[in-house]
Amino acid sequence: MQERPVVVIGHKNPDTDSICSAIAYANLKRIVTGKSYIARAAGHLNEETRYVLQRFGVEEPTYLATVEPLVRDVELQQIAGITEELSLKNAWALMKEASVVTLPILKEGKLDGLITIGDIARSYMEEHDSHTVSMANTPYRNILDTLEGTLVTGDADAYFNQGKVVIAAANPDVMEEYIDEHDMVVLGNRYESQLCAIEMKAGCIVVCLGSPVSRTIQKLAKQAGCTIICTPYDTYTVARLINQSIPVRYFMKKDQLITFGLNDYVEEIRSIMAQKRHRNFPILDQNGKYVGMIGRRNLLNMQRRKVILVDHNEKNQAVAGIAAADILEIIDHHRLSPIETINPVFFRNQPLGCTATIIYQMYQENGVPVEPVIASLLCSAIVSDTLMYRSPTCTQVDRQAAAELAEIAGVKVEELAESMFRAGSDLSQKTEEEIFYQDYKKFSVQNIALGVGQVSSMSQEELHLLKERLLPYMESKTKASGMSGLRLFMLTDIGRESTELLFTGAGAGSIIEAAFGVKPGSNCAVLPGVVSRKKQLIPSILHAVEKMNE
Numbered sequence: 001m002q003e004r005p006v007v008v009i010g011h012k013n014p015d016t017d018s019i020c021s022a023i024a025y026a027n028l029k030r031i032v033t034g035k036s037y038i039a040r041a042a043g044h045l046n047e048e049t050r051y052v053l054q055r056f057g058v059e060e061p062t063y064l065a066t067v068e069p070l071v072r073d074v075e076l077q078q079i080a081g082i083t084e085e086l087s088l089k090n091a092w093a094l095m096k097e098a099s100v101v102t103l104p105i106l107k108e109g110k111l112d113g114l115i116t117i118g119d120i121a122r123s124y125m126e127e128h129d130s131h132t133v134s135m136a137n138t139p140y141r142n143i144l145d146t147l148e149g150t151l152v153t154g155d156a157d158a159y160f161n162q163g164k165v166v167i168a169a170a171n172p173d174v175m176e177e178y179i180d181e182h183d184m185v186v187l188g189n190r191y192e193s194q195l196c197a198i199e200m201k202a203g204c205i206v207v208c209l210g211s212p213v214s215r216t217i218q219k220l221a222k223q224a225g226c227t228i229i230c231t232p233y234d235t236y237t238v239a240r241l242i243n244q245s246i247p248v249r250y251f252m253k254k255d256q257l258i259t260f261g262l263n264d265y266v267e268e269i270r271s272i273m274a275q276k277r278h279r280n281f282p283i284l285d286q287n288g289k290y291v292g293m294i295g296r297r298n299l300l301n302m303q304r305r306k307v308i309l310v311d312h313n314e315k316n317q318a319v320a321g322i323a324a325a326d327i328l329e330i331i332d333h334h335r336l337s338p339i340e341t342i343n344p345v346f347f348r349n350q351p352l353g354c355t356a357t358i359i360y361q362m363y364q365e366n367g368v369p370v371e372p373v374i375a376s377l378l379c380s381a382i383v384s385d386t387l388m389y390r391s392p393t394c395t396q397v398d399r400q401a402a403a404e405l406a407e408i409a410g411v412k413v414e415e416l417a418e419s420m421f422r423a424g425s426d427l428s429q430k431t432e433e434e435i436f437y438q439d440y441k442k443f444s445v446q447n448i449a450l451g452v453g454q455v456s457s458m459s460q461e462e463l464h465l466l467k468e469r470l471l472p473y474m475e476s477k478t479k480a481s482g483m484s485g486l487r488l489f490m491l492t493d494i495g496r497e498s499t500e501l502l503f504t505g506a507g508a509g510s511i512i513e514a515a516f517g518v519k520p521g522s523n524c525a526v527l528p529g530v531v532s533r534k535k536q537l538i539p540s541i542l543h544a545v546e547k548m549n550e
Helices: 016-033 047-055 088-098 117-125 140-146 172-178 191-199 215-224 235-245 266-275 296-301 355-365 372-385 396-409 413-425 432-437 460-481 508-516 533-548
Strands: 006-009 037-041 102-107 110-116 150-153 165-167 184-187 204-207 227-230 281-284 290-294 306-310 326-332 346-349 440-445 448-457 486-493 498-504 524-528
Touching (some): 016 037, 016 047, 016 372, 047 372, 047 413, 088 102, 088 117, 088 140, 102 290, 110 117, 110 281, 140 150, 140 235, 150 215, 184 191, 191 204, 191 215, 266 296, 326 355, 355 396, 372 413, 413 460, 448 533, 460 486, 498 508, 508 524, 508 533
Parallel strands (some): 006 037, 006 306, 165 184, 184 204, 306 326, 326 346
Antiparallel strands (some): 102 110, 150 227, 281 290, 486 498, 498 524
16 A cells, blocks of 8 residues: 655644645655655635745645545455456355455446355355256356366357256156256266257256267257266266356345445444444445455554644644544644644744744754745745734744745845735635634633634724624624633734734623723723734733633
8 A cells, every 4th residue: 555645734724834834844854754745734725825825836735624544544455356257156266265255346447246255155055946047147158167067069158048957867758858948957978868958959968977978969969059068077066066157246236335435534434334244345446446345454454644733733723633643743833732642753842933933943954955935935934923023922033034034035024024914914805704714713711712813914994894894793603602702803903013802702801801901892902012812812811711710
């Protein structure tokens, strides 16, 4: 099974830092290791991030809804398919050789049916009349193979499709009473019995014990269109084996087959497999072609998706299915609320204003030159996350990194920042819901759920228009959901280094007043000097809630 690329991915509701850091770090890992790493997005990109990628000619990372393992991550059983004409005998032999209990029957590479060991067993145990071999339209080639016979007269590519199978154990005068036209007659070396069968217009004669067939009988059989097969087996053995020549299509399951696709999630198919008694299930590709079989044992050695997380370390911010993934690394600059991992991981967390600054350091530490395009992305991420150095999370290290990256990229930080923030705050074509959730993060403290969104802009007019749109939306959503927690939205004026905080939820005004010492207005409060969600807003609110509950 081919190893899949390692996914480098940021948090849900991705911002410019999480996307640009993922792209840059995937690029660094490819260069350093020579292996495959791909950047993915855990949510839909905001306008600022799209502007940055378009400006520097970088393709948007593909959206990845979940890292739950897929069927393609499981090592499938490579059970070769068979044709519908294969005999039950040969199907049984293949099952024994491969130690399997199910064989897929294919037609032009696509699944046509299944034959199981139970189906073959039932073909013996259930009562079948003497017409079964002809009703199954059995190829003479199957009969020859099953009986290890030699074709004396007739066409090996023809089919036995009329009549019944009879044992000629009586005298010729009695045989005339029960041999009908087209029958297959199993007999010995008695000339009279062979002649009688031909005269009664039998379709086939099976001569047992390897007895020679006279030239006269061969001539008469050819003239009558009667097939003659000579087998080394005795009459009893032929009678026991003859049904094994029936093609598998006669007993195979064809309808209501349970199949899975390569892109099905393992957890979804696991529950279906648990409800069914089948041991194996066919897997089909996107074109309906058969690719292998899966059983419960295959799930024990499942290959988990290998993931590197950037710009977050909290489970509720991570891509769906992260608990089932194999996390290799975490690169972040936020507070610790670590995800539980299966194995030890490389965890790098630094008190800087931006994850992109850390990524830039790692390029330097590995002696990898930063290409202009990568420098452009990393510089944009630092400018975005530090609000062009105005955020209290910004450090001198961030400033220095942005200056060096801007020089490599050939851009001016001030012009880049202004154009980015303008693009990010132009939300006229988006719905209130899209604006509210485009950069929304959830927190909890003292059993209080807290959700915070943010838009940053250089334009007071844009922020005022957003307030008029968002506040009614927040109030209506809070009333409709009966939510007991708090919903906050930061309208951050980068130039003035202040935030107008919109809020809804029971007791929200009291909490804001206790946290910042300001008298809130009607569902809003102006917070001078507050521009950072994680460094200023959240810690102050969490501290106020804890104090109020003491």
